[in-house]
Amino acid sequence: MEFRKTAIFGSAALAAMAAISLPLSSTLAETAEAEESAFRQAVKFGFSGQEIQGGVMLGDAPAGTQSLSFDGQPVPIDEDGKFIIAFNRDAGQSAQMVATLENGQTVKKFFNIAPRKWKIEHVNVARRSGGPSAAFMARRKPELAQINAARQVRSDSKGWRQTFVWPVKGRISGMFGSQRIYKGEPGSYHSGVDIAGGTGTYFVAPADGVVTLAAKKPFSLEGNLLMIDHGMGLNSAFLHASQILVKEGQEVKRGEPIGRIGATGRATGPHLHWSMKWNNARIDPILLTGPMN
């Protein structure tokens, strides 16, 4: 994965600590020493990526780090210390990571998550009232169960470590995070990026992964839905396909054709909707690929 910004945590705090020189009692001095030592070790944590809503960060933990948690949830660490975290579209201003180091010491890192300016469209019509029909819910329930089951799959794919590529190039017809407000009432935001393309156009895996869902018949909203796990809680979903070229359980390589664009499910025209999640966080695929060129 390629990121645009690198942040090393603890460095600003260290500089601030170095600038302060006060006479300290032995207890205070010991505490300060311990904190400084903790920070020194913490400095060995590297981060690349963007501290923004919908953003992803790739991290590097010092050798021997025992455990990591991010906002209370455990974060697995790969053999070489690499790990991944991400910020939900609606993430608040701050998040906290706690690491237990080799010597048992715990260190904390605070993230300042920059808010995004989402594309918001105010429309002067009321949001459809009445809710979904019983017939729709009867059809929808098993579909949601399949989607949730696919998201629970944790493959040992290393795709999460790669630089992601665009599954297909074309006009971006819908941005991640955009939202309509119906007479003051917000609708749900757009969960992925839409890429317009002719029906039958091939799209490829943006990174290595394992197929966790390959719809056998079109889902009511998603149409022919394909889901891929990239490892470490990171996954992709591809919606509205006219054809799926891979099977559940199959390993796919970055750049390998996995399906063809269509307009199945709820779609106004042929396009590929690509959405990504890290655990429960909805993230912006563009922050993994960079702009299309």
Ligand SMILES: [Zn+2]
């Ligand atoms: Zn879409």
